[in-house]
Amino acid sequence: MNNEISGVILLFLLTVILAYPLGKYIANVFSGKKTLTGFLNPVERFIFRVSGINPAEPMNWKQFLKAMLTINLLWLVYGFFLLIFQDKLPMNPDGNPGQTPDLAFNTAISFLVNCNLQHYSGESGLTYFTQLFVVTFLQFVSAGTGIAVLIGLFNGLKEKTTNNLGNFWNYLVKSITRILLPLSVIVALLLAFNGTPAGFGGKDSIVTLQGDSVQVSRGPAAGMIAIKQLGTNGGGWFGVNSAHPLENPNYFTNAVETISILLIPIALVFALGFYINRKKLARVIFGVMTFLFVIFCSINIYYEMKGNPAIDKLGVAQTAGSMEGKEVRFGAAATALWSVATTSTSNGSVNGMHDSLTPISGGVVILDMMVNALYGGVGVGLLNYFIFIIIAVFISGLMVGRTPEFMGHKVEAREIKIAALVTLLSAFLIKGFTALAAYMVAHHPEIAWQVKPGAWLNNPSYHGFSEMLYEYTSANANNGSGFEGLGDNNPFWNITTGIVLILGRYLPIIAPIAIMGLLANKKFIPESPGTLRTDSGTFGMMTLAVIIIITALSYLPALALGPLAEYFSLY
Amino acid sequence: MKKNLLISVKLTIVMILICAVVYPFLIAGISKAAPGGGNGETITVNGKVVGYEKIGQKFTADKYFWGRPSAVEYNAAGSAGSNKGPSNPGYLQIVQDRIDSFLVHNPGVTKGEIPAELVTASGSGLDPHLSPAGAQVQVKRIAATRSISEEIVRTLVNRHIEKKGLGPSVVNVLKLNIALDQLK
Numbered sequence: 001m002n003n004e005i006s007g008v009i010l011l012f013l014l015t016v017i018l019a020y021p022l023g024k025y026i027a028n029v030f031s032g033k034k035t036l037t038g039f040l041n042p043v044e045r046f047i048f049r050v051s052g053i054n055p056a057e058p059m060n061w062k063q064f065l066k067a068m069l070t071i072n073l074l075w076l077v078y079g080f081f082l083l084i085f086q087d088k089l090p091m092n093p094d095g096n097p098g099q100t101p102d103l104a105f106n107t108a109i110s111f112l113v114n115c116n117l118q119h120y121s122g123e124s125g126l127t128y129f130t131q132l133f134v135v136t137f138l139q140f141v142s143a144g145t146g147i148a149v150l151i152g153l154f155n156g157l158k159e160k161t162t163n164n165l166g167n168f169w170n171y172l173v174k175s176i177t178r179i180l181l182p183l184s185v186i187v188a189l190l191l192a193f194n195g196t197p198a199g200f201g202g203k204d205s206i207v208t209l210q211g212d213s214v215q216v217s218r219g220p221a222a223g224m225i226a227i228k229q230l231g232t233n234g235g236g237w238f239g240v241n242s243a244h245p246l247e248n249p250n251y252f253t254n255a256v257e258t259i260s261i262l263l264i265p266i267a268l269v270f271a272l273g274f275y276i277n278r279k280k281l282a283r284v285i286f287g288v289m290t291f292l293f294v295i296f297c298s299i300n301i302y303y304e305m306k307g308n309p310a311i312d313k314l315g316v317a318q319t320a321g322s323m324e325g326k327e328v329r330f331g332a333a334a335t336a337l338w339s340v341a342t343t344s345t346s347n348g349s350v351n352g353m354h355d356s357l358t359p360i361s362g363g364v365v366i367l368d369m370m371v372n373a374l375y376g377g378v379g380v381g382l383l384n385y386f387i388f389i390i391i392a393v394f395i396s397g398l399m400v401g402r403t404p405e406f407m408g409h410k411v412e413a414r415e416i417k418i419a420a421l422v423t424l425l426s427a428f429l430i431k432g433f434t435a436l437a438a439y440m441v442a443h444h445p446e447i448a449w450q451v452k453p454g455a456w457l458n459n460p461s462y463h464g465f466s467e468m469l470y471e472y473t474s475a476n477a478n479n480g481s482g483f484e485g486l487g488d489n490n491p492f493w494n495i496t497t498g499i500v501l502i503l504g505r506y507l508p509i510i511a512p513i514a515i516m517g518l519l520a521n522k523k524f525i526p527e528s529p530g531t532l533r534t535d536s537g538t539f540g541m542m543t544l545a546v547i548i549i550i551t552a553l554s555y556l557p558a559l560a561l562g563p564l565a566e567y568f569s570l571y
Numbered sequence: 572m573k574k575n576l577l578i579s580v581k582l583t584i585v586m587i588l589i590c591a592v593v594y595p596f597l598i599a600g601i602s603k604a605a606p607g608g609g610n611g612e613t614i615t616v617n618g619k620v621v622g623y624e625k626i627g628q629k630f631t632a633d634k635y636f637w638g639r640p641s642a643v644e645y646n647a648a649g650s651a652g653s654n655k656g657p658s659n660p661g662y663l664q665i666v667q668d669r670i671d672s673f674l675v676h677n678p679g680v681t682k683g684e685i686p687a688e689l690v691t692a693s694g695s696g697l698d699p700h701l702s703p704a705g706a707q708v709q710v711k712r713i714a715a716t717r718s719i720s721e722e723i724v725r726t727l728v729n730r731h732i733e734k735k736g737l738g739p740s741v742v743n744v745l746k747l748n749i750a751l752d753q754l755k
Contacts, residue, residue, distance in 0.1 A: 140586070
């Protein structure tokens with residue numbers, strides 16, 4: 001038992017220790033300083049030349065966003081058509097069919113926006129060709145997009161007055177060549193040498209010891225698993241993601257994969273400090289995020305190790321904790337840590353089934369995705385946190401009766417309006433669509449759809465409601481995990497979550513960049529004794545309070561109907 | 572706009588080559604040196620492949636150690652957990668049935684001795700492991716069915732416990748059952 005707890009503590013400490021130098025490295029890469037990977041310079045020059053990119057060309061915030069949106073739109077169209085026609089394309093040893101248009105719509109968007117909600121199962125829903133040319137490709141470039149946009153924000157913060165956020169193409173390419181690709185190679189090889197398949201052998205047929213004939217799915221999985229962990233993508237090779245013994249073979253690979261979830265998101269917080277030379281600001285942000293993260297982890301580890309009281313009543317020995325949906329080789333503590341890590345960072349991979357978590361743990365992971373800024377998705381996590389900062393600045397300003405300022409720029413009505421709209425949007429999308437789905441289940445369970453609403457849920461009562469709430473929260477947070485009992489591969493869910501995915505990705509990217517663009521354009525006001533210091537512990541607590549209040553006001557009623565109600569029915 | 576689109580198309584092609592061709596083939600190439608040649612490690616008995624080391628198998632006969640309940644009946648062409656919520660009455664009935672069935676097949680074992688993992692479905696449906704307790708509780712049945720002493724079976728289980736520095740100790744059910752078959 002204690003052995004399991006020390007395991008998760010060590011794991012988290014190790015992640016932070018690795019993330020710190022990585023953050024410094026990331027800052028150096030994007031500020032053009034010399035780094036260990038300087039030998040990649042010619043490769044990047046080649047990419048720039050072939051693609052017609054001038055990496056030194058400045059971009060204002062509108063040009064920056066236009067470049068980002070153009071290439072993203074192209075990827076969407078590309079992914080959609082490949083998925084529909086995958087059965088006619090090569091590298092399909094298992095003979096899997098093409099995706100239906102609504103599923104392809106959902107899948108293409110889902111991977112494009114770094115969410116990786118998967119309404120199919122990897123073994124039968126994709127071919128090796130689409131696993132690589134759509135899924136793996138989008139996992140790299142969507143994560144790269146997140147990092148590139150964040151660097152644009154860094155540039156706005158760095159300069160006193162500027163309308164240059166840097167060159168989007170330059171950052172996109174370097175995010176991939178300097179950060180994602182090298183780390184992925186390391187992680188992929190660690191996995192492959194611990195038993196994860198990486199070769200192109202298709203399904204294997206064997207006869208088991210007891211004499212049953214069984215087929216075993218395999219494929220070039222290791223590389224894809226590495227980037228899905230590192231890029232906060234989360235979409236797995238196999239249906240059950242990292243709970244699958246080939247996707248995550250042992251306790252060591254589980255440690256590697258857990259670290260990979262958190263590594264870049266935490267490193268980017270440190271990178272902020274190095275890049276704009278405000279290390280104290282970065283430390284405060286890291287402190288606030290870690291404070292909530294540790295609380296969430298402790299809750300989940302406690303409840304998962306304690307087990308399900310309903311199983312206790314049946315009289316069996318639940319000494320290892322709640323084991324439904326978990327794997328023996330990881331144990332309850334490591335699975336609980338993963339559940340929080342993956343929902344904090346909008347990763348969405350799982351090493352145990354979230355649908356079977358005990359009620360409070362299930363509630364915590366939903367809440368974690370509602371906050372969606374504890375480290376957060378690569379790049380976008382800090383963008384979300386930036387919105388909270390702007391609101392905290394505004395409220396602090398009101399409290400002391402002074403014009404709100406952030407980093408030497410007046411925060412005015414327009415910026416606050418944008419920030420408030422984005423904050424309200426999430427609550428609106430999540431609760432609006434959950435209400436719609438719940439209405440269909442309650443009042444039209446027998447409507448003649450492809451899958452009747454009455455058949456959507458895998459669990460009755462409060463937990464069934466949680467399944468729907470989880471799905472839209474996950475889509476909005478671009479997380480991609482699910483209470484997977486939900487019957488979600490049908491037009492209603494494919495289309496509605498597709499809409500939530502797009503809005504939940506691009507508005508929270510566009511808004512902070514717009515705010516930054518507007519702020520950075522304003523006259524710089526030098527710091528004076530009267531300035532509200534945003535890198536102080538006090539302001540950190542203010543931001544924390546804003547996060548807690550906004551989240552509680554927006555979501556507590558919804559959580560009360562699902563996980564909380566289930567808790568009180570069970571304990 | 573036109574310039575952005577042109578760059579987008581060209582950059583996309585380059586990135587596809589790097590991320591979807593060079594990268595996976597590089598990993599596949601190097602992994603040929605990994606155990607199992609990058610295609611998964613198999614276990615061979617008398618020259619015949621009987622399974623993958625890391626993929627659990629269905630064992631229903633009394634003479635074998637049983638693995639955990641599986642939502643996909645150990646069909647490794649797919650994978651799934653049960654996705655049952657902790658308060659679902661239907662689910663709790665299934666667990667109750669598993670307990671009853673276990674007690675029938677394992678005379679002399681009391682409810683309180685059954686580790687929960689033996690009556691709850693794994694996350695993948697392919698969990699290859701049991702905890703040491705999960706194997707030990709089946710020793711009586713195995714010994715009786717095979718007419719060998721409990722002591723021998725218990726020693727065999729102990730030999731198959733993989734102790735971990737951190738994390739839970741595990742027993743690989745397939746390896747244990749192979750060793751069991753080789754006892755005589």
